[in-house]
Amino acid sequence: MAGNTFGTLFTVTTFGESHGPALGAIVDGCPPGLALDSGDMQPDLDRRKPGTSRFTTQRREADEVRILSGVFEGVTTGTPIGLLIENQDQRSRDYADIADRIRPAHADYSYMHKFGVRDYRGGGRSSARETAMRVAAGAIAKKFLAGQGMRIRGYLQQLGPIAAEVLDWDCVETNPFFCPDPDKIPEMEAYMAALNKSGDSIGARINVVAEGVPPGLGEPIFDRLDADIASAMMSINAVKAVEIGAGFDSVVQRGSEHRDLMTPEGFLSNNAGGVLGGISSGQDITVSMALKPTSSIRQPGASINHAGEPIEVVTTGRHDPCVGIRATPIAEAMLALVLMDHFLRNRAQNGDVESPTPVLPAEAPESP
Amino acid sequence: MAGNTFGTLFTVTTFGESHGPALGAIVDGCPPGLALDSGDMQPDLDRRKPGTSRFTTQRREADEVRILSGVFEGVTTGTPIGLLIENQDQRSRDYADIADRIRPAHADYSYMHKFGVRDYRGGGRSSARETAMRVAAGAIAKKFLAGQGMRIRGYLQQLGPIAAEVLDWDCVETNPFFCPDPDKIPEMEAYMAALNKSGDSIGARINVVAEGVPPGLGEPIFDRLDADIASAMMSINAVKAVEIGAGFDSVVQRGSEHRDLMTPEGFLSNNAGGVLGGISSGQDITVSMALKPTSSIRQPGASINHAGEPIEVVTTGRHDPCVGIRATPIAEAMLALVLMDHFLRNRAQNGDVESPTPVLPAEAPESP
């Protein structure tokens, strides 16, 4: 219980079910004096919202967020920011027939064992619809961090078997997949069309990058920056794995290969992914994660009902065939929340003092 | 700051530097009435401690833990358990010459930026020596969980290029690598011998498994069981990536392939790794992680000193050529701490009530 809050100094607490009247959040700990209105959140909410392309669920939600408190005369006051999004397109009737049926790979089975009851309409609280509030809260963090010189961006690195081979940031926002490789977009479109026809779903890999992060964010032992990032990303629906920097490639690397050498001109590589000893190094924070394929598919599968009897499940309703597609803004939001929290924690410690040693350039020199 | 505590209801707070007088921890929240003495912790401490084979650092530490409070007449009293290990073999002189030198891939650079000062002796607080206290605390959790039918075990899945192909639990404790594949041990020995000669280091992959976990542990949104596990593992020194269940393989899986179908006799697969919607399903919790190669190597590398001037670093002193080798008991301990915390959190919610729906067998039937 009581696990619906993220953060220590900059906290986000969310509520709301997929088919309830509304989603909401309280963002606590935002420094005062930040210019803020709902227009700062809407672009990211629009990037995440369903129904914007034929490759995502056809549920239609405007996802318009209202600020109910914490902002006065256009700036934050330092008091909690109440956020609300009213649900509009809840077709609960789609779910009546699954009230006592446990859908494989969903949270139905574990929720029943934990709570003894569950809101079965669209997965209730376990639906990724909850992440709309994370995106809204993350947009506030992003805006504050931008004022500190930080930028957080993400992209779809891989859609099932199709991996981007080029990172063209200008491409990311021009296609419904957040794919950074223009040459792969037609391939992805064809793949998704075939997938839809088959009634199946597919996994994905998302990468997020934070630039301009000052060295010194994070705590040495348990509240490491990378540990908090791992938790943040794994808390996103469907995420099954997280890497920082070289990630699993580190297993086969030698120390002479993995370590990022330094010259006065900067680091010569970034296998660390911007985190050394749990604390930011000033290099880009690089994170990668795996999202499992959507559990709701039209292909029948063996399962049980609440009485423990065998049944066959076919999930109709409206679902994303690849939950990874809409996950990019969510992952960005979570990374922003982690950095925001650690920025404040770090400022508690040192105030605004100057760095005691020279800060290396984040960018490695061209020819080391 | 203040990031040295792990957990919510069962908390572990540690202190101590690599070359300080002692390491210590306070374990708070242990239920009363658990039979406990230091002998319950020593076996895991011995599994982790340095100097037990020629493949680990030659620093000699008995790592004998004393219980200073919280246990009376052989049982826990519900009050905080104070633990202490005195350091014995601190050769601080090894480090005098690195006082103003930043070692690549270590925490030196980020610590200096965060704190402005650092205990450079053996890495101070950033040393993996701190994990001795986690292992001690984890042993308490393991013992309590064993009383609830849970078992947590780990092994070395891969040492650089050499991957175990067989999981023979009986083999794990018979070799210094925690390798579960008897056929790979000679290969690993030869690899490590050559590595030592070269003055280089290598990465590793560790797996941990929790059996007997009841369904219902974990919280739906941020404090998911898998999110907490990801944080716990990423908080271990050198860990750069974490997977639950199918992990990164999920990226290329189809939904029809990934989802774990259910029959009244049990789950038919375990791609979920025992976690559905952030909550345990009753299946084995399976976790895998990557550890980067040791940063301290004898091969020279470019770096800078505190003044930002270029230097060349050669790390002498005593170091593990593969930090992954000793990480198995640490990963087990962290998984035990997560499960212990969520066991208590779940009991807060429901008391000791019976499960509302049938609990499926954890083991899939032989022939589905």
Place this chain on the structure above:
Amino acid sequence: MAGNTFGTLFTVTTFGESHGPALGAIVDGCPPGLALDSGDMQPDLDRRKPGTSRFTTQRREADEVRILSGVFEGVTTGTPIGLLIENQDQRSRDYADIADRIRPAHADYSYMHKFGVRDYRGGGRSSARETAMRVAAGAIAKKFLAGQGMRIRGYLQQLGPIAAEVLDWDCVETNPFFCPDPDKIPEMEAYMAALNKSGDSIGARINVVAEGVPPGLGEPIFDRLDADIASAMMSINAVKAVEIGAGFDSVVQRGSEHRDLMTPEGFLSNNAGGVLGGISSGQDITVSMALKPTSSIRQPGASINHAGEPIEVVTTGRHDPCVGIRATPIAEAMLALVLMDHFLRNRAQNGDVESPTPVLPAEAPESP
């Protein structure tokens, strides 16, 4: 920052300003399976709401609460309960002329120094209007605790110079003061009428009592039941002092007088106020608190403006001449939140086990 959450396992996070569009709260950690609808909260909200007698502010607010999540088919689901009350009667124009004026004894001065900005309309976040959400959340706790045999009730012990001499619970809800002494009500009415005429305000003393609390709630050192109660009560607007049991009378008591002797039939007195060593004893929890007089009065007073220049402040607008009058349901709510949290914390530790020693009757025998 981030100080808008109360509790550890049963948490209440509130947002909202006096004259913003709405007040809201997220109640996290409520056990599943509790029958709940807004009708469970409305009676306490009505007891607290303004405009119900001529002795409180004439602002009119229906204070109708909506449940936005966490309840499905009439029972709680274990997921966060979102609550919302829309503000209706915000006459912000009353406040335009105080935008840069610091009202004595209000939070204006300290808020300006903390935040650099403030919502001056009705005190913004510092208004006691925020406590509506505490009352709503407290009603949920009260209902759960009632199912465990606990009852929490309060009353006005003293209105300025007029102290109740009789505790008649049946009287409390029959008068606008929550006064338990029928003979004092006319006196209070006359006093308040004169006070209103004078443009001044007055302090009050509120008592709350929890009956049926099982022994064992609370933690030994910092999170003592009485420490958490003290914090909870002092967090109510205008509270300046808190007593448990004998309170300040303890200063002049001898040990032989203060200690509550025990027989197999029960405790012989209750100077402890139901808390021994920070943990409930099974006796009634008795709490008393002082509320300062309302700061907003019509009598002019010296102050400064934002520029530090001397001004004279006369507070018009609509205000309670005695904030203590409406504080009884708030104090009850806070005590319920503390007990709810500790009930869950205690259950985490022990599950639902039987008490190891005989539980003494809460009521002392008639003739010791």
Place this chain on the structure above:
Amino acid sequence: MAGNTFGTLFTVTTFGESHGPALGAIVDGCPPGLALDSGDMQPDLDRRKPGTSRFTTQRREADEVRILSGVFEGVTTGTPIGLLIENQDQRSRDYADIADRIRPAHADYSYMHKFGVRDYRGGGRSSARETAMRVAAGAIAKKFLAGQGMRIRGYLQQLGPIAAEVLDWDCVETNPFFCPDPDKIPEMEAYMAALNKSGDSIGARINVVAEGVPPGLGEPIFDRLDADIASAMMSINAVKAVEIGAGFDSVVQRGSEHRDLMTPEGFLSNNAGGVLGGISSGQDITVSMALKPTSSIRQPGASINHAGEPIEVVTTGRHDPCVGIRATPIAEAMLALVLMDHFLRNRAQNGDVESPTPVLPAEAPESP
């Protein structure tokens, strides 16, 4: 469970029982760069330690604290500070005969119900001996705060019926009572001598004052500075009541009397006790508290044993006849811990920015 940590950003976690091998604490979140050695803590530990006058318990403890981590080359490093005091004079045999006897007004009854077991030697964890670690930790906070211009001091305002009428700070440290009124000391000595002879004990009132606190510390709603102070003080053994500023006198004050008027030269009074809306105003923080009489007295009293049978209890062993006498340094320490925590929390929010409005002098002008 898990209630042995105080604070949010500057945290103190303690362990240890009255008659165990040692007491310890981990102080986490101390900013780096603070010059610190055990000599900074010893004076306050000596002020609190037993056996220094004939008016306190005759148990002899050197209470010498060792710093085990977190300090390197004489300054704090930002990592957790491990503190240890070994117990020396544990005469556990004094307690063998009370193993199954419940002492009235002690924590015996409530601990048994909570934990099912208890360390009965000297009260185990419920002994005020634990507060030695709070005093040590508080001394670190005091030192840091002194560097920010803050000073925290306390005194015994009342010993049973004898109240100080003069506040002479120079007097406080010259007598074993921390009494600020030189004329009352002989009276107190005579009172205590008679009390010792009678085998009884007496209550006390302690006041603490923080000077130089900048405006802006504290959070608006639940984590108010005064709420945290109330919790901190009530967490001290034997404290039954807490007042801020005018405290219970507020009940009979009128608004025109209570409110602290302001001129550009300063506040004209301090009924608020330095806290407005939960946030410091820059005036002195004034706190008063009641301590109940020692529960361990030689006069026999009715009680029960673990089996619920009637017994008569006479507490021998060594005890303070007035626990209030040694409480002054403890109350100072707790106030320092609260201010330290809020200083850091406030700095997280604003960094080191200048105050947006003029700061009034803390001292009221002589003739308003």
